[in-house]
Structures are given as structure tokens and as C-alpha cells.
Amino acid sequence: MEQSSLIASCSSSRSGDEQSCSQDCGKIAQDEDEGGHSGKKTGIDAIEEHKQEEGSASGHVQALLDMDAETVTEKILYFSKRLNFDTPACGDYHPEYDQEQLNQLGEQLALYRIRAYELTVDRKLAELSDENLKLEYPASKLYDNGFFEYYEESLEWYFDPERCTSARFDNYQRLVLHGYRGYLDWDFYSSILNTYEEDVAYVQYFEEVANKTKWIEDYLGDSKIEWERIRSLALMQALEIAAGFPNVSPLLVTYGFQEYINSIKRGCYSKGLDGLYFEIWKRVAKEKVSTSMSFKEALLEIDMKDMFPSRSCEIKYDLENNLGRSPIKKFVSSSLEHLSVQTSDDKARQLIREVIRGSVSKPLYYLDYARRKLDIADDIELIPKGMQAFNRHTQFRSKYYDKY
Incomplete structure (x- = not known):
């Protein structure tokens, strides 16, 4: 596979829906010392270590964000050339079984x-x-x-x-x-x-990619131009990680990366929806507030308080459209009508999450x-x-x- 086709494959977007595969899989091994004492840190030491780790991760992300486009492109090309392009000889003779x-x-x-x-x-x-x-x-x-x-x-x-x-x-x-x-x-x-x-190598590879690039989830709501820059940074990281997994073919590195991006988008699509629907239900349902509201009043209050910034576009669409299309209202009306006004808040939120999970297609x-x-x-x-x-x-x- 030529380098140009690899980069084109990396950079192009596949159509189709997404499923979340981004999981936080980092675990710290903690062994006992010779005296049988656990190496696990507790109390203030553990808190300080956690802060240092967070600070280190934050600093690494900022260093990535500070890279200019030319540097990112050069690194993508460099890491691409390090992939294992050696494929088994397909012409080897393999006899048919007698x-x-x-x-x-x-x-x-x-x-x-x-x-x-x-x-x-x-x-x-x-x-x-x-x-x-x-x-x-x-x-x-x-x-x-x-x-x-x-x-x-x-x-x-x-x-x-x-x-x-x-x-x-x-x-x-x-x-x-x-x-x-x-x-x-x-x-x-x-x-x-x-x-x-x-296949073991493929799974291990994308576990590491998911762990190292989890930070990009915070930028999914950015403009298309900004998101393309974030995606390029994640691609650069993924190609760098791939050097440690020679058993993963370049084809599956590039193909799998786009599927990984799609899965993140899909997984983050429903992020925060349970909170939005819960707040609407709480305001509209009787006895949950001193005075129950209409759907539009509830949504307007949530918008004015900017309670769900990542959902602001969807909220404004529901509030401003005059064509009778209201995806949020349709979901609340059709999916949450079975919730009783006596349902506890915790139970209601749990049921809302279950409804969302059931309504979101997961390829x-x-x-x-x-x-x-x-x-x-x-x-x-x-x-x-x-x-x-x-x-x-x-x-x-x-x-x-x-x-x-």
C-alpha cells in the first residue's frame, strides 16, 4: 500500500452510524514489597499522585493542541512510514486437502x-x-x-x-x-x-488508542474545521502507537481508526441527554416543582440557564422552529409518558437512561x-x-x- 493511499484512507470519513468503543481502560498495577506491604497509596499521597497524573495528562494534551498543522502533517507521514507494510506472500502454494x-x-x-x-x-x-x-x-x-x-x-x-x-x-x-x-x-x-x-494485537492496539486519545471527546462539539484538526492529532497519536503493534496491518490501522472515530461520535451523541430529558420531565410533571410548566416553558428555562451547553443547538432548534418539528418534545412525549408523577428522581433518571439506550442504534x-x-x-x-x-x-x- 502506498503512503499516499494510506493517508487518504486515514483522512477520509466513512459513512454510517457509530457505536461507542471508547473506554477508559487504564489500571495501575500495585505490587506488595518484600515486607508484604501494599504499594497502594492512600489518603493525601493518593490524592496528590492523582493530581499529578491529571496535570501530566492535561499538559500532554495542551502540547498536542499547540502543534501547528505543518508539524502534525509531517509527523503523520513519518509515523505512516514506520508501519509494517510487509505482507505474507500470497503466492505460496497450499495444497488442497485429500x-x-x-x-x-x-x-x-x-x-x-x-x-x-x-x-x-x-x-x-x-x-x-x-x-x-x-x-x-x-x-x-x-x-x-x-x-x-x-x-x-x-x-x-x-x-x-x-x-x-x-x-x-x-x-x-x-x-x-x-x-x-x-x-x-x-x-x-x-x-x-x-x-x-x-486479532489479539488488533484489540490490544485499539484499547491503547482509546486510552491515549480519550481527550478528543471534549472537542466533539467544536466547529468542523476545529474538529478536523483534533482528528488529525488523534490520527497522529494512533499511527505512533501502531509502531508497537507490527501484527496489525496498515489497512486495519487506517480502517479501524475511522471506525473508532465513528464510535466516539456515536457514544457521545447520547451524552448528557439523560440529564436534559430528566430536567424537562421534572419541570413538566406535577408535584416535581411548585408550579408545573408546559414543555416549551421548561425548555426555555433550561436554555436561559444554559444548563446543557453541549445540547444548546438542539434546544434552540426545538424552541425556534415553526414547522411543528420538535425532536426533543417527541421523545419526551412518546418515551417518558409511562413515568408516574410519584416516581422518585433517582428511579426516573435510571428509567430515562434505559429508554435512551434502547432508542439509540448501536452498530x-x-x-x-x-x-x-x-x-x-x-x-x-x-x-x-x-x-x-x-x-x-x-x-x-x-x-x-x-x-x-
């Missing part, structure tokens, strides 16, 4: 399907070792049942038939997630032939696809034990994945 090899592979894949299916009906993993399954499902039973391929209809994954005919692929590369789970670009994701190690990106695929590979013991431990060193696993 019938005996296909049968052996079929038996192997059948055990993974059976293990996955049995786990869905609450069988214990300890009962589902290869040895136990081979006793319960001898080769003749596997053949008679078509290697249990029909189990894949009830699972969220399958083994790609075409990849099962060639020795070029390993079983992890043959594993494909079904496309009906909400993945934004499933056709592309399912075509990626990452190995287990490469899944390749980061979600890779995380889920890694988890599945671990769960069905597709990967040797040592490699499974490698995956568990990543800071996001299933608890950050919304299961269906």
Missing part, C-alpha cells in the same frame, strides 16, 4: 460444534474435553450426522466451507461470525483472514467482531491453553460485549 485429510478435519471441527452446542444447554466445559467427546461421539456417529454442521444454524458462528478445503488456513481463520448480529460491515469483517495472534464494528471471535475461540477451546492466556491479557473481554 479426502482422508478432509475427513480428519471434519471430525475435528465436529467436536468444536458439539462443544459449543453443549455449552448452550448448560453442559460443563470440564465434561467436554476431546477425550470425553470422542467416547460419546465416535467417528461413525460424526459421519452419520454430517459432522453436526447443522448445529451451526443455532450458533452465532460457523466454519467457512471454502476455507476448510485448503491447508492455507488454520481453524481460527476458518471461524466466521454470522452476519445478523448487527455488524456494520459484515462482508468486510468476515473476509479478514487474521490469525488469532493478529458493531470490527473491534466488536474480533473481540467476540476471540472469546468464542477460547470458549470452545479452539486455541491451545497458552494462547488463551495471551488473549486474557487484553483488557476487554465478554463483559464489554452486549450479548444477544
